[in-house]
Amino acid sequence: MKIRLPLAVLSGLLSCLAIPAHGQTPPLTAYTGNIQVTFWISLTTPLLQGESINCLVSATVSETDTAVTPPYTNTIVEYGTVSGTVTSSNAAFCIVGIPYEWYLATQASDNIAISYTISYVMSGVATGTFFDLRSTSSSLGSVPVPATNGSVALGPRTVRL
Numbered sequence: 001m002k003i004r005l006p007l008a009v010l011s012g013l014l015s016c017l018a019i020p021a022h023g024q025t026p027p028l029t030a031y032t033g034n035i036q037v038t039f040w041i042s043l044t045t046p047l048l049q050g051e052s053i054n055c056l057v058s059a060t061v062s063e064t065d066t067a068v069t070p071p072y073t074n075t076i077v078e079y080g081t082v083s084g085t086v087t088s089s090n091a092a093f094c095i096v097g098i099p100y101e102w103y104l105a106t107q108a109s110d111n112i113a114i115s116y117t118i119s120y121v122m123s124g125v126a127t128g129t130f131f132d133l134r135s136t137s138s139s140l141g142s143v144p145v146p147a148t149n150g151s152v153a154l155g156p157r158t159v160r161l
Contacts, residue, residue: 026068026072027105028103028104031147031148033152034099035098035112035154036096036098036155037096038094038095039084039095039156040159041084042159042160047086051120053084056080059100061075061145063106080097082096111145112152113141113142116137117136120135
C-alpha cells in the first residue's frame, strides 16, 4: 500500500524532521593539493623473490574554531598507500601521494600531522607460507596546511627496516 501526500505536506514534514541547529557552522573554504612523501628503505633482512614493501602515509588535520558558539571542531584523516620499488635485496624506495580536498574554517592556523608505516611480510622459503611481518612506524611531524592548489613534499626520508 502506497501513501501519497501533497508536496506541501511533505515539505512541512521534512521541515519538522530537520535537526535543529545548536550553534553556527563557520564558513568553510575548499583547499586542494597534494602531499608527497618519498622514502629510501634500508633492509636489515634481505628480501626474497616475490616479497614486496608496503608504504602507508596518513595525514591528519584537526581544527577548532572558537569564534562560533559552540566551538566548531573538524578532524580529517587521509591515507595513501603504495607498494615500494625494490632496488636490490637490501634496498627499496617508495613515493606515496595523497591528493586532497578539504573544507576548512581556520586554514591559516591549521597544521597537517603526517605519519607513516612501512612494512613487508617475509615468506617462508620452503613452504611459501607467511611467517613474519616486519614493520616500522613513526611521525614525520606537522606542516602548515598550504593555500589551495598547494603541495607538501617531504623526503627523501631514510628508513631502516
